[in-house]
Structure formats: C-alpha cells, structure tokens
Amino acid sequence: MSSSHGRVLSLAAIFALLSVAAEAERMPLVSGWRVHPGAVVGAEAVAFDDGDWRQVTVPHDVSVDDHPDGTPPFDAQAVAGQDSGYLPGMQAWYRRHIVLDAAQAAGVIRLNFEAVYMDADIWLNGQPLARHHDGYTAFTLDLTGKVRPGDNVIAVRVDHADPSSRWYAGTGLIRPVSLDLLDLVHVAPDSVAVTTPVATEERGEVAVRSAVVNRSPRAATVDLLSRVLAADGTVVAQARRALPVAANARVDWDQALRVNRPALWSPDAPNLYTLVQQVRVGGVLRDERRTRFGIRTITVDARQGLRINGQKVVLKGGNIHHDNYMIGAAGLPDADARKVALMKAAGYNAIRSAHNPASQATLDAADALGMLVIDEAFDAWDKPKRAQDYARFFATDWAADLDSLVVSGRNHPSVLFWSIGNEIPEQGTPQGAETGRRLADRVRHLDPTRPVTQAVSIDGPDNARQFAVLDVAGYNYRAHLFGPDHVQFPDRVMLTTESTPQDAFQYWRPVETMPWVIGDFVWTAVDYIGEAGIGWMGYSQDWQKLAPYPWTLAYCGEIDATGRKRPAAYYREVLWKTGIDPISAFVRQPPGTEDLPDRHYFTIQPPHLDWSLDDVHPSWTWPGQEGKPLEVVVYSEFPEVELFLNGRSLGRHPVGVEGEYKTAFQVPYAPGRLVAVGYRDGRPAGRWELRTAGAPAGARLSLDRKTVRANGQDLAYLTVELVDADGAPVYAQDGDRMAAVRVDGAGVLAGLGNGNPRDAASFQSGQRRTFHGRLVLAVRAGTRAGPITIDVDLAGMPTRRVTLDATSP
Template sequence: MIRKIFLFALLFLLFFSSQSVIPQDRIVTELQEGWKFAKGDIPGAYLPDFNDSGWQTVTVPHDWAIEGPFIRESDGNTGKLPWKGEGWYRLNLAIPAESTGKRIYLLFDGVMAFPSVYVNGEKAGGWDYGYNSFYIDITRLARPGKENLIAVHADTRPHDSRWYPGAGIYRKVRMITVNPLHVAIWGTYITTPVIKPHYADVRIATTVNNSEISDREITLKHIIRNQSGNKVAEKETKGRVPATGSRVIETTVTLQNPRRWDIIDPHLYSVETLILTGEKQVDSYMSDFGVRDIRFTPDNGFFLNDRRVQLKGVCLHHDLGALGTAVNRRALERQLEMMKEMGVNAIRSSHNTPAPELPELCDIMGLLLFDEVFDKYDAKADILDTTDFEKFAQRNIHNFIVRDRNHPSVFIWSVGNEIGDVQRNINNGFQRLHTMVNYVRKYDPTRPVTLVCDNESSASLRHFDYYDIHSWNYGRRYKLARQMEPNKSVIISESASTVSTRGFYELPLPEKKNDFTKSLQVSSYDLNSPEWAEIPDDDFMWQQEEPYVAGEFVWTGFDYLGEPTPYSSYWTRANGLSAYDDSRSSYFGIVDLAGIPKDRYYLYRSYWRQDNPTVHILPHWNWENMKGKPVPVFVYTNGDCAELFLNGRSLGVKCKNPKSENSVERFRIMWRDVIWEPGELKAVAFKEGRQTGEAMVRTSGKPVTLQLTPDRSVIRADGSDLSFILVEATDKDGNICPLADNKFEIRISGAGIFAGTDNGNPRELTSFRSSTYPLFNGKAVVIVKSTKSKGEITVELISEGLKPARTKIITQ
C-alpha cells in the first residue's frame, strides 16, 4: 500500500508543475504550467475538441496585459496598458484513476475579472469579484483516469478601476483531491480566547464535509506543533457528520507556556487536523496560527501582547511593478523586506482582498496586516447595476474572512475605502455599510472592523457608530469624529501622499506643496504633495502631539502602475497638454516601481528606526549648470545634529529643532544655500554629542561601465524564484553617475530566464519585457527567474560606449 501511494505521488509530480502532497488522503496540486491563452471573444473555446494549437503557452499566475505594448494615448490612471478585454485559458489535465470516488475542487486565489470556469465542456461555476479567492467542486464533471479540459474565461470589460488592475488568472490555481469525508476548504477557525503567561486555550472549530449518503461517526484529532516542529499539545474529540452535509466540531486544546506571536518574535504554531473513522485516517489538514493578544484603547492607541505599539505602516497596491499583477512570492517578500528595513511594522492591503501570500508572509516576517476587502461599492468591486448587494456581500465577505482569519498578523478588517455615498448615507449607504460589517462580525467576532473615511464633515452623520475604529485619511480629518466619539481609537489609514521622482531634483524649491511643473517629474526634495495631502514630517509631528493616534499607513510603500498624480489626465488637460502626456505609474511611493529606494525612504528610516544609525544626504552633486549658485542640501538622520563638509571645508553644524511648528525643521537638517562647486559633499551625524555615521556624494565623471548588484546570488531552482539585479552606471573612479540614461541590452544564458526590467521612471513606455532598456537617473533593475534546472545563470549587459558588465546567479 505504501509503495502504491509513493508511486501515485510520483505520477502527480510528472503530470503537474508543482505540488505539495499531504499524505494520500489529501493531494494539493498547483496548476502552474501547460496553460494555453488567447485574448478575445472565441466561440467554442470551452469545448474539449477546440483547436488551441495556435494559442500562447503561459505559466499561471499570468497577467495578460503587463507585456504591453503601452498605449501612449490612453488613460494614465490605469497604467496605459491593454487590460480591458476578455481572454481564455485552457489546460489539459490528467486526473489519475485513483481519484475515482473522491471529491475534487479547484481553488482559485483570484482571477481578474468575472471568471467562468468550464470542465470538459460544461460550466462548473464562476465568481463575481476579481480580487477574491473562490473554489469550485468539480467532482461531477471530472473524469478520473482520463485527460480533462479546464477552461477559464476572464472578462475585465465590466470592471472599473482607479489603478492598473491586471487581467487574467493572475494568482495561483490549485486542484485539491480529498476523500468524501474531509475538512472543508479553509475549514479550521483557530482562536485563543484565554492567554496567560503559563498557558493558552486554543479553540479550534473544524468544518467537516461528508458527501457520502449516510451519516458518519468520526474522531477528530488535533496535533499542535511549535515552529521547530515539536509536538506540544494533542487532543481528540468525536462527532457525527450528517449525510451529504457538514458539521462544525469545536474543541479547546490547552497549550502550556505559550510563545507569543509578535512583531519582534513572529512565532507560529501549526495544527494538524486528522479525521479518523475507526482506526482509519481519511483526511489530514494543516493550519498555522499564532498566540497573541491585541486591543485598541481610545487614549493610548494600539497594544500588542500588552505592549503599546505605534503603527508604522505603509499601504501597498497589488501589482509587482515590471511583473504586473501576476503574484510571485519572492517579489512580494522582497517588498516586505525593504519595508521592514525602513522600519515598517504594519501593512495595509489597499484596497482589495490581497493574494494569500501577503498574510502568510506577514505572519512569518512579523508584520501586522490591515486587511481590506473593497475600494468602492461599485464596479471597482465588480458590483454592477444587476448585482444583488446582500448576496454579493455575504459570499465575498465569507471568503475574505474565512480564508484569512487564522493569520495572527491580521489585526483589523476594513470593509471599504473612501466611499463617498456610504459616508454621506446616500442610496442607503449606512444600510450597505451595516450589511458588510455584520457579515465580518459573523465570520470573525475577535477583531475590530473599520471603514476608511476621507470626508471629514460626514462624521456628523455618525457612520462610525457602525464600526469599531476611526480610520481617516490625510490632514487630521479624524478631528470631528474623535470629538464626537472620543471612546474609539484613531488610525491614520492613509498618510502623506508625498510625491517624488527617484533621483530627480528641481530648483528652486517649491513655495507650495502642490507646485508642479511641466517637467512632468516631481522633485525628490520631498516637499511636494497634492493639495489634499501632506509631507511625511507633518504626520510625524501630529502623532508626536496626539498620542491617542495609534499610528499611520503611508500612501504608498512602493510606486504602482496607474494613478500618476499629479500628472494624470486632470492635470495635463488643465495645463494645455493631452493624454499623450499622462504618466503611466505613480509618484507616491517611498520606493520607485523598480524597487529602488527614493530619498524619502531614508527620511522614514531616520524617524522609525532609532535602533540603527541612518545618515543620508541629498541631492546628487552633478550640477555643472549651477556653478557659483546655491544648491539646497538636506540630511536625513536619526542623529540630533550634523556637520556638512564640501571638499573638506566645514559648512557648519546644524541641528533639528524639536519645538518647531514647521515640521521639516523637526525631522530634517537643511542647508538651503550651499554654493555649488564640484567635488565631495559629506555629512557627519551626531547623537548626544557622539558621531553616529556619515554619508557622502561626489561629482561623477562620464559613465564608463555598468555595475551589477544582485539582491541574491543564490536562488531556488523551482521555476519561480527571482533575483533582482540593480544596474548602475559608474565613472572611471567607481562613482555613481546620477544622470546617466544609457540604453543597455540584456543577455541571459544558463539555468534562468529573463522576467522583466524597469528603471523607475513613471513616464517610461518601453515594454517591461524588452531586452533593450534605458537607465533612468543612473539606475535600473533587471529581474531574472530560475528554471527547474540547477546550475548557473549568466547575466550580461551590453551598452554602447561602456564596458560590458556580467554577473552570475547560482540556482539550487
């Protein structure tokens, strides 16, 4: 029997791209390779005998629009990419004969948008919200022992968006094969209602499905293991599951001396849930959870494990830059690593149900998650004129909450963002809000729920009576809500919205925050924001003065495709320009779209990470047209003071002013009139009189070579791991050339493939898949993906007039 099971597992490894096998009673197979794709209205594409030989072969997750081409004359708000349309996916899938008599599910993490799923020519089901996960029982239509056709139709035409949403099967697809008696999809609900220093009660509610025609008596066995894999608790309970039905069986397991999940020690436990009938095991299901306590207080903010934690958060959109919206775990992990290094301890999934990889990584990495399900209650959430709102809310909130509720990183649920008619109670806005909030509380009463608001005067209507926490965007708009209901905590759910272009500096400095020029780039002195927003220093100051504020979520951690404020259609038309002049990606990010930090990154790091010295100087020092003229110099440091040197001459010591009502004077050290001359500019920082570090910039000569720096030189040979290679132009002395715009050609050989490239320029319209790409302000990033072959990847960049550059990546 064991040999048969082993051979059965090997058969699946041959048939499918990747899978995880949880004993023989539950097989989970990721359907990654072998898909065929074509765009358009294609009659008969769901039929088994349809000829798809001329279709494109793709790997899922797949974003059909990210390769472009960019459409210059189209709206920059959604990224100038061809995401509107319909497309078909087909997969020929061999299901082993051993699956006869079992239940077979397809689990989709997300399909943009309005997916319809067909199996062997018959419609199996679909879904109506492109950002949500869903599953379909295909047992009736599947043919074990034969080849099966899975066809998926996606249609983004009814979908509306304020940013680039992507298109197609952009998240994972898995086939789950189980016995008729099994734990349901997302079938465990794990809470810790009692937490003491010496024990914790772990309550496990398990939904067990029974597709047999008779009731079944079962034993449910839970085995809890710590992060090292050691068994720390175990318990059995019995129950009866009705025929062709399901039952929730609840039990409490006591865990001795629990190690708490925390942002400084993200310890995870696992529960293995076994279903036994007599002595026979018929299912095994794994769940992760954490033991942690969260609470909000009206006057002192947020507490994690009885310790006040100021939320230092960022909002993240769901695209991954040059990779588009096709989810890649390593790409998302890299974003989170960069945010943690900056000092971030919390993420907001703005404004949609995230890919399941996000809460998984937040659990592992010790990041709190503000889990948000919708933007607006309209076509941006795929709610159309024909949608039954009540039923839509029930099924989508169910999947959203039930999928994510075991994650200890999730500390609050959000049912929407800046919904004007809901805040104003137009078109039964409060009734719709009440519907959403009630369903959240039905499926998880253990966490607070909120609505993210932006219309300050609407607080007079008391929509906050329907939810738990005041969440407000920008400009201290929470003031009225706080005055009217002081017994609720406050979160700045979007802060700053400062805009800048990485490596771009423009003089003179802006007199007003919303002074923008026809350069169509935004100066990286970090003094610009839209009229309705602010600069980072303002939010720092407000939180210093109002300790009841639990923290902030900066808009945004990374630039993202679409929403190119200020250079969107509104600004360009108002200033005599056309759609051709719209940018294609945002300026809001602390990090640019390619994943290269802007200056602002170090401003946040200097305030949020007092544990680690930060010294950063700006701007670059290549200002040949400013000889003899003043150039402002800013230093971002967590020191108190800094001394500035130009070519070895001291330009004096300056210090922050913690009492200033001008926020930039509290958090930046500034020399506004340094007379430019070529050479070396150096800042030395001090804290309490002791030197903590230094930073310098030098005037560079002409570029002579390219410098390649991989973020990782060893990656997994799994067909999906990535290495992000920073490309920089340097002069003969190794100095970075901050204005270089040289084009380069990418050549990749060996055990990897080219995945994309970007340079962080919000106006760049070269395809992310082009093998020839320009530097922007001296830098770019090339992304390389592994194959399933172990070995070496050789990456070589060729640029006319420059020495070629080469690096190697090991895959293992």
C-alpha cells in the same frame, strides 16, 4: 526585518518559510496553461484546437504581454488611459489539461482560484461550472463527480471591460490556481479558524473551530487529532476527539489547546506555530491539514491605543496596490513577498491592502516578517467610481466576496483589522451607514476577534454616521480633525488610512501625542502602475485629469517601482526613529533645471491635495552649477548635524522636533565629497556621504538569491547599478545607458524595469534604459533543474554575467 532573535531575516529565509506553509494535498497549477488575448468562439469545447495559443505559467497578466509583433502593450488610446497607466483591459481565454488517475477522479476535488481579474466564466470539459465577478477575491469550485479519469480540460474566459478601476488592475489569472485532491473523509479546507483568546508569557490558549466532512455513502467514526507544532517541529500541545459522522454529512468541531510559555507573535518577534490536523477512520490516516498561525491578542481603545499582547504598538504604515510593476498584476508569491520585505527593511510595520484583499503570499510574508495588515474588501459599493467597476455586482455578490476576504485571511496573525471599504461614494449617507452596518455585522459574525474599519474621506457631521458602525475610524487626509473629533467623540479610535508623503510630520505628530490616534498609512509606500503622474503633477483642479502618455507610473511611492528607497523613505525612517539610516542628506533640484518634465502641467489653486514627493536627490553631481548655491537637506535622528564639503566644515545645525527632524544648508556647488555628520552628546554618531560621480565605467550587479526552486514560479531579482571608475554611483540621467539582458538555461526573463514613470517600453523584450543609473530584472525559474545564466550588456561596457541555480522542488 527582525526575527524573534533580533537577526535580519533574508529574502531567502522568507521564501523558505513560504514553502513550508504549503499544504501537501494541494497541487499547484502553475505550468501547462495556454492563453489567447481577445474573443474566441467555442474555446470552452474539449476538442477546441489551442495549439497556436501561447504557453504561459500562472499567475499571469495578459495586459502587460507584448503584442505578437514585439511592440509594447502600452497604448496612448487605451480606454482606461491615465487610470491604468495606458495599459489595456481585454477579454482573454485560458485553457489547461489536467490528467487524473481513477483513484484521484473518484475522490473529492476542489479547483481553487485565488483571484481572476475579472468577470470570469469557467468551464470543465465543455460544461459551464461558474461565473465569478470580483477580480480580487478567492473562490473554489467543487469538481467532485464532474471530472473523469484521464484527460480533463479547464477553460477560463475573463472579461475585463474598461474602465473598471482607478488604478492598474491587470487581466487574467493574476493569482495562483491550485487543485485540492482530498479523501472522501476530510477536514473542510475553508472551515478551519484558529483564534488565541489568551496570549501571555505564561500561557497561550488556542481555540480551533473546523468541520469534518464525510462524502462517502457510509457513516464513519472519525478521530480528529490536532497538534500544535513549534517552529522547530516540537509538539507543544495536542487534543484528540472522536465523533460519528453520518454519510454525506458535515460535523463542526471545537477543540481547545493550551501552549505553556508560548513564543508570542508580534511585529518585533513574529513567532509562528503550525496546527496539524489529522483525520483517521479505523486507524487509517485519511486527511492531514496544516494551518500556520501565531499566538497573539489585539485590543484597542481611545485611552491606551492599540495593544498587541498587552504592549502598545503604533502603526507605521504604508498603502500598497497589488501590481508588481515589471510583471504587471501577476501575483507571483516571491514578488508579493519582496514588496513586504522592502517595506519592513524601510521601517514600516504595517500595510494597508488598497483597495482589495491581500494575496496569500502577501499575508504569508507579513506573518513571517512581523508586518501588520489592514485587509480591505472594496473600493465601491452600490455607487460606481468607474463605469465598469465592481459596483455592477455589489448588490448580488458582496456577501460571498466579504466571506472570501475573512475566511482566506483569518488565520494570519498579521491581519490586524478588516476594512469594508475605501472612500465609498455613499459614505456618510443613511444608505452608506446602513450598508456599512450590514458589512460590519457580517465580518464580526465570521471573525469576532478583529476590529472593523473603513477609510472615510468626508468631514463631520456626516462622517459620524459612518464611523458609528465601525470599531476603528479610518480618516483619509484629515489629521486636522483628530483633536476636535476627540472632544465630541472621546471613545472613538482613529487612524490615518491615507496621508500625503510631503506632510509626513503633520500626520505622524498626532500619533505621538494623541493616544486615540493609533497610526498613519502613507499614500503610498511602494510605487505602482496607473494613476499616472499623481506623485509628480497630480490631479487637475477639477480632479478629472492626470498625466498624459507616456506617463505610466503613479510616481508617489516612497519606495520606487524597482525597490529603491527614495528620499521620502529616508525621512520617514528618521521621523519614526527607526535607527536604520539615522542621518541622510539630499540635494534639491537646482532652479531652472528639471529631473522630469511636466511638474506644473496643471494650474492648481489651493487647497488641493498634493501627493508629490519633495524634489530632492541623492546626488552631488551637478555639472553647470559650479559656484551656485544648492540647497542640501539633511534628515537626522541626532540632535546636531554638521556638513562638510571636501573636508571643510560648512557649519553645525540643531535638529529636532521643532524643525521636523530636518535642516537645510545653502552650499556653493563644487565637485567632490559632501559629508553630513550627526552628533549625539557632542560626539560623532553617524554620517552620510555623497560623492561627485564621473562618467559610467562599469556596473554593480547584485542578485537577491543564488538558488531558486524549479517550480515555474520562483523569482530572483537582479539589480544593475552604474558606477564610475572609482565605484561611485552614477545618478545623473545624462549618464544612463541602454541595457540588453539575456537569460538562458533553466529560467526565463519575467520582466525588466527601471522605475522611470515616463518609460512605456516593453517589460519583456530584454531592452531597457537605466533610470538614475539603475534597472532591475526579475528572472523566473522554469520547471527543470539546472543553471541559469544572466548576461547584461550595457552600451560601451563589457558583458557582465551572473549565474544562479534552479534546484528540484
């Protein structure tokens, strides 16, 4: 997580940056909501009695809520079954009261939903306002002239009919909701577009396009002052212009600003600026809008690859879905930011938001950390993949939803490419190519500065028809085509939009050797709910079946659902030569034993895509294997590796590209210390140690932050790891313990998870068993300041307590 000064950017720093980006005129609607799962008659009415509905904060996912009797939400008979990780979709209602004074009610009021999953109807004071189908796109409703002074009631009905998705989607107000309270003369919030056509060490040219709206009954002469602020608040550029704006009219304005010797934005130096626009009429400030941006340019071609600010960049990428595991699909900003931070810390520099628009919190964190983003629109166009998916609405809604993707993301320097679709059923057909052309043209009209891509999963010659409408060709699982396709299409820029973890070397090697191949995005970087067991037993031969209940997680994440790096993540660090963990060692599951059941649940005949990770483990605790040979796999950036067991050398092996930067030793098991030493120029340069662990004797507790804001949505994550009497981590599952967690004071338990793909227990009960010696809980701040205490009880161990503070926002 490098800043422009080479320092590690902590999670607390990320949260601070996210808070700075908030707009002063925006009122977050976090608390005060009530929810009811299931159909209700008349709940849109103002006088409807919702007193027995449960109070919740938003973002919220009703599908992961426990049942009223306390039983978990997972259901073996869930309609979406394996796709949703055996969690249900449903109809649900939300209601909230908003009290406005007379001045507020007389102004311009906009109600913003960042995402509602899905097929939502919205009412204000009993009157229908709108219907919005897409579960991931942001939309805004104009309440001007429709609200009244005093109490107003918003009612939202979501209708998530299954099967709607190939992965877990969630149900409800899954991303933030807010209210804009604006003056009658203001900058139109969705009109601001900041581009930087020149970005060099000497100068940065900033082009601003925006619109000023006058919704008053009188014409006005509007003065628009635009300033560019550096990170320290210094004004580094400004432009001023006055124009007449007629009553009830809108005027589009272009302004050009120049920043001398700018601090450019890049993955290694994510420097950010803030555009501050002030609208004055008669010298009186009527509106102020802040937009964070970065000064950088993007170019890409088949000869020099991808360049940011003229410097070559290769995409070390990972796909992510939108859920946040223990809190479901609720896109709390801190949860989304944490996922980005985990990827950055593991050496990734790029994210593909699969297969829907990224949240604003994800993009904000990517801006701050220097992560590049492929922001994706759709998983289906006209032809469905599931009976109740977005294809039902594509013909009527695609343009508005594509506009939402681009408008909500275009000022983020992290957004690298726009993706118009993933593995679309009609890809490569004349219809698919024509639809792709229409989508790509619309994206380029809204944002001509970024390339358009699409993830295509077919071979030639049909793929050429689809790639012809794109700027960058996204290949899913087709690295073997990079060479021959380049011969036929020498100007085509290519990247892997999805790859399998165990084939990391085969997908990365073209990036190192073929300039026209600009990156690789593994499926997947972080584990997720749904597509149950795809990373363990995979799909059946006919591609119809995945894991049975109680499998809930995909289990193909190189970072597990709690945030722990799995061995594949350590290998990728070495493959990418990140220097983060330049040497690491793991032990293959011994023959005749199993870490989890059902590895070979389906009988598979190759060729067949395999998303499983190598079955190796960070453990030297294998009781019952004494004297038997175990395979120890070492990943190393160093050219030579020596392995020691209890101080005795087991030999040295060369390591390099010929062996895919890994080597293996056969080691007769004996308890003790297993140490791998990496050598460079004949001298020790790095080491990795595994220790045999005894019985669990205690727990190591680590909190990712000590302070949260009492805003109803800040999160703190507490990691609990079992250790033996000597402090060695306990990994073996026979050492796992039941845990009981209690949160008191100015916060609540948001969710508790262990990363076990077969654990269908409640996220919310506070009861959970560790998995491989670990569990993680998320604590959500309330709306009042004060201390928060977290008590952790592990079977057979004393209670452990940690505290943090919730401060006034």
